[in-house]
Amino acid sequence: MARLSYLKALQRALIDEMSRDESVFVLGEDIRVGVNNVTTGLLAKFGPQRVLDTPLSEQGFTSFATGAALAGMRPVIEFQIPSLLFLVFEQIANQAHKFSLMTGGQARVPVTYFVPGSGSKTGWAGQHSDHPYGLFAHVGVKTVVPATPADAYGLFVSAIREDDPVVIFAPAGSLGVRDDVDLETLSAVPLGVGTIHRPGSDVTVVAVGHHVQTALAVADQLEGEISVEVWDPRSLYPFDWSGLAESVNRTGRLVVIDDSNRHCGIAGEILATAAEQMRLTAPPRRVTRPSGAVLPFALALDLACQPDAEQLVTAVREVAKD
Amino acid sequence: MEASLYRMVRLIRRFEERCVELVRSGDIIGGIHPYIGQEAIAAGVCAALRFDDIITSTHRGHGHVLAKGADPIRMLAELCGKVTGLNRGRGGSMHAADFSKGIFGANGIVGAGGAIATGAAWAFLRQGGGDKVAVSFFGDGAVSQGVLLEAMNLAALWKVPVLFVCENNGYATTLTVSESVAGTICGRASAFGIPSSTVDGMDAAVVFEAASAAVESARRGEGPAFLECLTYRFDAHHTWEHKARVRYRPAEEEVSGRLRDPVEIAGGRLDPAERESIDEAIEALLDEAVAFATTSPAPDPSTALDYLYGSAVLP
16 A cells, blocks of 8 residues: 555556557646646656647647647646636637537547646635536536546546547645555546445435545534435546436435536536436535635635535535435 | 649539539528639649648638548538538538548638647657648638637747648638738738748649648748738628628629639630530539439438547446
């Protein structure tokens, strides 16, 4: 067993895939130095042709990657901040994602878009703190949000090997997570397969990204009062609906905790599908950012917009009582 | 070369005229952006390319797709939304592609192809062992798109073998170049240190010569080049205008703009008998294409989302 951090797991995945497959290369802003600590050391290992520092031209280099992918490469793009994905929504959702269908299956666009430090880092204010995974899931771009070091490794590897565009969000709140991991057992985690982090029998809590840790803490806190199952979808698109149904059909109760805006968010989709297809014995709840929120700067205001353990405890108690 | 240039210019012209008829008859839904008047550019540039080079095209893309070697029969079937089409009826006019011929697709977003072509050409360099180039076609409207300018910067920085071809037909839909372009079109290339030239886009031989020089310099490793081709769109921005009857070009300009016709310029260099035999072969080919397109089966609705992903996805 070794102590593996989430950040090191991401780095290990990238190094392993670049070593395994010559067509994998990484590009982005300040990645040679590695300001996000994921690509640190890659330049020395793989050289400047496989570790490209780009000018501040997000739209240009995102479609550049599409072209390279169409020509047989497997680009990995690091985006320094999550809001840069708004700049390149056209290049991902309207170009890279649509080539396969529009060309009748002629084209493959195996690009991985990677955001180390998505969501709030606290104090980075309105334009650096978003968590836009729901946008990509909505348009059908494969979207994953690993919560543990082993899943960070496994989902990053799978994303790079996919023949389609995949966005991988590594929440800022997860980057510091460390687990005891047998390095020999690290392996690809398939997209579209959720996992139970902690079994329980009264309430299923679906936790996205760093809120897996929140949900585990809440499950501990409520032990003896309410038995909480912590279920992590890992992929938001494709989504493991049958895995969720297996849990919800056992517990009959559902709470979702999701660090993105409420209106049209992924939590709403999970609740709607559960209501349509699963055996709920009580109305489900969701704990999210407020509808249409813009994260304000001051600490108290930033935290006021983020879902937290206290809100989750309240929601779990409410559904357990219904 | 004169005969093959004429053949392509004429093929594109007649293909587009047949398409306009098929739009009127309802066989092509959604309309098209006719390439009529601009044929010499696609024909001249693609004549300078090899089979293994690649292109990205535009919403007005039929000419590029045909000139790079797509089968006109399957191309027309695509425009008619048939399973026998290049894209199995999934792309239509604005997304026609044939990757087996290096045609990385027409594109519905103005200026979008430049960065895609640059990335593909960079990949060719990385993969080694050849001297393939990429060409990105776009119109004068695209020179105001940020993503295209970003791509030109990347191409120049990394000495990517890509040729940027601007078809300046004077109008971005209805907006004139003088109302939309500050400075000059070639000035944008100069700003990135990309060599550029402006040529007569109505003469396929002139375009061929200029494109050949640019393509050869890219093959030699001298990085990107930029070609501005002056042209005039004879028909509407989109066939929708045939009904909407919007007016934005002076009547006298519409007459004078058509005086120099790429078909006549290229055809005037041929022996009339040779020209006639080329024309007849094209008519026969297009008759066959129309018959094939109109009688081919439509896709099965149950397959609407086939090809959405390259690798399997759960529902």
